[in-house]
Structures are given as structure tokens and as C-alpha cells.
Amino acid sequence: MNQPDEIVGIIDHFIFQSLDTGFCVFMLHQKGDQETVVRGHTPNVTAGQQVTLKGAWVMHPKFGKQFEAQQCMAVVPNNIIGLKKYLGSGLIKGIGPTYAEKLVNRFGLEVLEVIDKKPHLLKQVDGIGPKRAETITTAWQDQKEIANIMVFLQEKGISTSHATKIYKKYGQTSLKVLQENPYRMAEEIWGIGFKTADQIAQKLGFDAHSVERVRAGLLFAITNAVSSEGHLYLELLDLKKKTIELLEL
Incomplete structure (x- = not known):
């Protein structure tokens, strides 16, 4: 490959x-x-x-x-010009070009560490009071969480397209949902069906014989039989056969 x-x-x-x-x-x-x-x-x-x-x-x-x-x-940029552009881009709520300039001029290359670990120092910058400092800190933590989730998903081989859909649906609970039952995606996210959810679950190391996988497989087999094959119902033995073939058990 x-x-x-x-x-x-x-x-x-x-x-x-x-x-x-x-x-x-x-x-x-x-x-x-x-x-x-x-x-x-x-x-x-x-x-x-x-x-x-x-x-x-x-x-x-x-x-x-x-x-x-x-x-x-x-x-994350590691130079003054890059930091001013990065912070002034609007990515962090509460910081525009003007405050980006002030923050970088005050804290230099340490500005991101200040925002992350020493947010009380933000009030040393002219125009930044308690309310704006809190807005900046909260927005920064949100962006970190988004980044952590996206990095985790991409490291597991999940495409950015699917990772975007997952985060848009589950937000900061994305990792929790995937660790507990990734097959929820097949029912709850448009554009991610059973087969895609199953591939993602395998990349996350989910057990092929798990109750969640079998349940999702049964549901997919029934839905597929009705929507694609024109069946009104399935006999129990037919459902079992289709599910076993689908899950390759």
C-alpha cells in the first residue's frame, strides 16, 4: 500500500x-x-x-x-510573527488581531504557555479584564480538547472527514462514545453506516464478538433486508445466517 x-x-x-x-x-x-x-x-x-x-x-x-x-x-508556530497570526486568526474567542499583538508583545514566545498554565497573568495586558481573560482561557481549553480528539482519531487511521462528523455529533464526549460503543455512529450519524462504524471499531481494538457489534449487525441485516432486498420480514434462521455472514463469525 x-x-x-x-x-x-x-x-x-x-x-x-x-x-x-x-x-x-x-x-x-x-x-x-x-x-x-x-x-x-x-x-x-x-x-x-x-x-x-x-x-x-x-x-x-x-x-x-x-x-x-x-x-x-x-x-503551533514557534516565532513571533507566526504567533501573532495564529492568535489573531479568530481561532481563540476573545483574541483578535489587536489583542494578539498585545499578548505577544507582552509575553513573547511564552504567550501560549501563559494562556494555558498561567491565565491569571493575562490581566497584565492592557484591556484584558477578568471577563475577557476567562473567555480566552475557556476558548483555549476547548480548542485543546478538539485538537486532542482529532489527533486521537487520525492516529487510529480514521479519516478527517469521518473524524469531523464524529466530533460534530458528539463534541467533547466523542472519545467516551467511541470507547463505549462505536456502533452508535451507524444509527446516529448520517454518512456513517454499519460497515464504516465496524471498520472504525476494529481500528479502535473493539472485540469482534462484542454484544454491541452483534446487536448492530442484527439491526443492519434487518434494515438492509427491508430497504434493499424488499423483504417485509425475516425468518429467525435467515436473520441469523445473514448476520453471521455480515460479521464473519
Whole structure:
């Protein structure tokens, strides 16, 4: 199996972005002033942010060579200019370009550590009172949680497209839901059926003989027989046979 290509760069601007699905098309600025059009599901990224992308090069019939991203990992900048762009992008509620400038000027390269571990120091910046400091701190923790969930899902080989749908449905309880019963997705998330949920469950190390898997398999077998095969009902032995074949037990 071919390894995905990997590219790194800074998001210059978005050509298209859907907040509902996470799908977007953007211009990526790479070293050597190279610019690349990227498309794919890349939620929670903003212009000015550095990203590492894994995917494949494709040829669009109208717009030419593009990079189709299958995984997207945000890279926290480690320089003053990058930090100002990152914080000023609107990703963290309570911080716009003006406060990003003030925060980085005050705390330098330590600004993210201050926000994360020493939020009481934020009030040293002119214009940041208790309320704004709390807003910034809460938004930062939310973004960390989102990042942790997306990293976990992508490390397990779950596509960014599916990871986006999972997070959109379950939010900060995503990991809890997947660890307890990933087959819920087949019933609760449009676009993720039993087979996809089963693949994800296997990647997460779920037991092939689990009650949750068997139950989901039974439900899928019945639903498929009615919707795709035109049956009004299934005999118990037929249902058992179809489920065993489906689950390969």
C-alpha cells in the first residue's frame, strides 16, 4: 500500500469553506514561495496557521494540480510573527488581531504557555479584564480538547472527514462514545453506516464478538433486508445466517 504524501505550509487564505461539514479549499504557502491549492476536510484551522497535511496529489480537470488532504495536523508556530497570526486568526474567542499583538508583545514566545498554565497573568495586558481573560482561557481549553480528539482519531487511521462528523455529533464526549460503543455512529450519524462504524471499531481494538457489534449487525441485516432486498420480514434462521455472514463469525 502506498504511503500518503506529506506537505507542510501556512494557510494563506480560504477559497471555499463549509463550517457544517469541515470541507474546505485553501491556498497553502510553502517554503520557496510555492503555493498549493489544498482541498479536503480540515476542521478548526484558520488563515495564518501552519499545518502538516497527509494525502495525495490529484489533477483537477479545470484547475490543475491540487493536494487532496486526508489528514490535517495543526502546528503551533514557534516565532513571533507566526504567533501573532495564529492568535489573531479568530481561532481563540476573545483574541483578535489587536489583542494578539498585545499578548505577544507582552509575553513573547511564552504567550501560549501563559494562556494555558498561567491565565491569571493575562490581566497584565492592557484591556484584558477578568471577563475577557476567562473567555480566552475557556476558548483555549476547548480548542485543546478538539485538537486532542482529532489527533486521537487520525492516529487510529480514521479519516478527517469521518473524524469531523464524529466530533460534530458528539463534541467533547466523542472519545467516551467511541470507547463505549462505536456502533452508535451507524444509527446516529448520517454518512456513517454499519460497515464504516465496524471498520472504525476494529481500528479502535473493539472485540469482534462484542454484544454491541452483534446487536448492530442484527439491526443492519434487518434494515438492509427491508430497504434493499424488499423483504417485509425475516425468518429467525435467515436473520441469523445473514448476520453471521455480515460479521464473519
